[in-house]
Amino acid sequence: MGMQRISVNVNGADVEARVEPRLLLSDFIRHDAGLTGTHVGCEHGVCGACTVEVDGAPARSCLMFAVQVEGAVIRTVEGLTASAGPEGWSVLQQSLHEHHGLQCGFCTPGILMSLQPLLTAEEDPDETQIREALAGNLCRCTGYENIVNAVMAALAQVRSSRAA
Amino acid sequence: MKPASFDYLRVHSVEEALTALHDGPEDSKIIAGGQSLVPLLNFRLAEPALLIDINDLHELSFVRRVGGALRIGALTRHSTLEKSAVVRDGWPLLQEAVRFVAHPQIRSRGTIGGSVAHADSAAELPVALAALDAEFVTRSVSGSRRIPWRDFFLGPMTTALEPGELLVEVRVPLLRKSHGHAFVEHTRRNGDFALAGAGVVLDLNSDRRCSRISVALLGAAPTPVRATDAEDCLLGAVITEERAARAAKMAAEAGSPSGDLHGSVAYHRSLLEVVVRRAILAANLRVQEP
Numbered sequence: 356m357g358m359q360r361i362s363v364n365v366n367g368a369d370v371e372a373r374v375e376p377r378l379l380l381s382d383f384i385r386h387d388a389g390l391t392g393t394h395v396g397c398e399h400g401v402c403g404a405c406t407v408e409v410d411g412a413p414a415r416s417c418l419m420f421a422v423q424v425e426g427a428v429i430r431t432v433e434g435l436t437a438s439a440g441p442e443g444w445s446v447l448q449q450s451l452h453e454h455h456g457l458q459c460g461f462c463t464p465g466i467l468m469s470l471q472p473l474l475t476a477e478e479d480p481d482e483t484q485i486r487e488a489l490a491g492n493l494c495r496c497t498g499y500e501n502i503v504n505a506v507m508a509a510l511a512q513v514r515s516s517r518a519a
Numbered sequence: 520m521k522p523a524s525f526d527y528l529r530v531h532s533v534e535e536a537l538t539a540l541h542d543g544p545e546d547s548k549i550i551a552g553g554q555s556l557v558p559l560l561n562f563r564l565a566e567p568a569l570l571i572d573i574n575d576l577h578e579l580s581f582v583r584r585v586g587g588a589l590r591i592g593a594l595t596r597h598s599t600l601e602k603s604a605v606v607r608d609g610w611p612l613l614q615e616a617v618r619f620v621a622h623p624q625i626r627s628r629g630t631i632g633g634s635v636a637h638a639d640s641a642a643e644l645p646v647a648l649a650a651l652d653a654e655f656v657t658r659s660v661s662g663s664r665r666i667p668w669r670d671f672f673l674g675p676m677t678t679a680l681e682p683g684e685l686l687v688e689v690r691v692p693l694l695r696k697s698h699g700h701a702f703v704e705h706t707r708r709n710g711d712f713a714l715a716g717a718g719v720v721l722d723l724n725s726d727r728r729c730s731r732i733s734v735a736l737l738g739a740a741p742t743p744v745r746a747t748d749a750e751d752c753l754l755g756a757v758i759t760e761e762r763a764a765r766a767a768k769m770a771a772e773a774g775s776p777s778g779d780l781h782g783s784v785a786y787h788r789s790l791l792e793v794v795v796r797r798a799i800l801a802a803n804l805r806v807q808e809p
């Protein structure tokens with residue numbers, strides 16, 4: 356099938372490529388853009404490992420085609436370090452580390468990209484809302500308790516720095 | 520898995536979409552949010568020759584009140600519906616239902632037109648729209664049609680949409696400001712497709728007797744259906760716990776749920792009874808002073 360030329364901004368850098376229409380955005384990110392932080396678990400929208408931000412909103416990159424993001428702005432887990440703290444990690448990354456919110460880490464990029472909007476939300480999400488936001492991401496090893504604890508600690512930190 | 524090869528066309532106007540549907544290969548497919556279609560492509564359960572991408576048709580992305588009724592463009596994302604003040608103020612049932620659809624990362628892409636056209640028998644929006652007596656507006660190169668929901672959903676993943684037809688708009692009639700509503704469902708995990716669900720909209724007279732009611736069911740049939748026996752049982756009555764329980768039993772008995780790997784027919788039927796009862800009682804409580 357005819358290749359199509361796309362130009363897309365990924366983590367602040369413009370990426371140009373010629374792609375087959377059937378190339379999934381997840382594969383484009385991993386193989387063409389060379390950003391292997393975005394993981395691929397199920398390729399049918401269920402596990403959440405492939406979640407990235409498309410024009411500011413979290414979306415499943417396995418349920419989009421690269422041709423569809425022509426002209427769009429994508430942020431992947433690698434882009435989070437732009438807001439990095441002293442360790443070179445974002446607030447949520449640091450908090451997951453401190454609260455043992457990951458083991459193998461396969462699900463972690465998707466969780467980071469899914470929950471990032473909670474940290475900048477205007478209203479303060481409570482634990483139930485955190486759990487709801489997390490429901491679209493499957494983790495096979497950590498169990499969700501430590502992940503929820505990490506998110507709550509990150510939120511508390513963001514709130515106190517906002518108040519200061 | 521990876522999808523089979525296809526051609527891809529990104530259209531920039533409804534006319535261009537209609538022409539592409541008309542002139543394109545027979546097995547062309549519209550792609551809206553892609554949240555139902557792309558899994559099918561990845562599994563190779565669908566192998567269309569051409570994908571017509573309508574995501575640039577901003578003219579199909581709107582939520583507005585026209586002469587008291589609600590009009591929603593087919594490309595309106597679930598996440599837009601979820602936050603819409605127009606929907607919250609006039610048709611809160613729709614907002615309650617859309618929050619049950621999948622997860623935020625899926626609601627950011629999925630559209631109301633896609634949900635309706637895909638017609639999954641466990642989808643929430645078609646059921647809510649059945650409770651609200653919605654109709655669907657379609658366009659093709661040969662004209663436009665308005666199809667009431669009853670004539671639209673024909674079977675699981677089967678609708679009255681003809682080849683070459685694009686769903687452009689969902690229309691919902693005006694409700695009384697004081698109406699009560701509730702969408703109640705049972706899922707195994709948050710965000711899953713529901714095993715049973717019910718959408719209820721009702722009005723009460725000044726003596727708190729029910730003057731209008733619709734009870735739409737999810738999981739009672741391959742398409743959204745209305746529980747007419749239950750509606751008749753409630754019309755003209757004061758909605759007590761006993762009356763709601765009786766109506767719910769009628770709805771569950773009239774329904775023909777199918778068993779699946781999550782439970783038997785009897786289990787699905789008993790879930791149906793529970794969600795219908797809860798939805799009726801919740802809607803009744805939410806009626807503002809008539």
Ligand SMILES: Cc1cc2nc3c(=O)[nH]c(=O)nc-3n(C[C@H](O)[C@H](O)[C@H](O)COP(=O)(O)OP(=O)(O)OC[C@H]3O[C@@H](n4cnc5c(N)ncnc54)[C@H](O)[C@@H]3O)c2cc1C
Binds near residue numbers: 551594630639642712
């Ligand atoms: C993990 C997961 C969980 C989900 N859980 C739920 C759930 O709990 N409840 C629920 O209701 N849904 C659920 N969904 C589906 C989701 O709601 C989809 O957004 C929706 O069903 C389809 O909308 P879409 O815009 O993505 O359509 P697409 O996937 O783009 O299209 C679906 C079908 O509709 C056709 N189509 C789309 N738009 C039009 C149009 N304007 N005119 C004519 N034909 C059109 C397409 O050709 C295709 O056949 C889930 C999806 C996933 C991946």
Ligand code: FES
Binds near residue numbers: 399405417
């Ligand atoms: S790989 Fe995309 S949701 Fe699982």
Ligand code: FES
Binds near residue numbers: 458461463496497
């Ligand atoms: S840390 Fe291993 S899957 Fe979540």
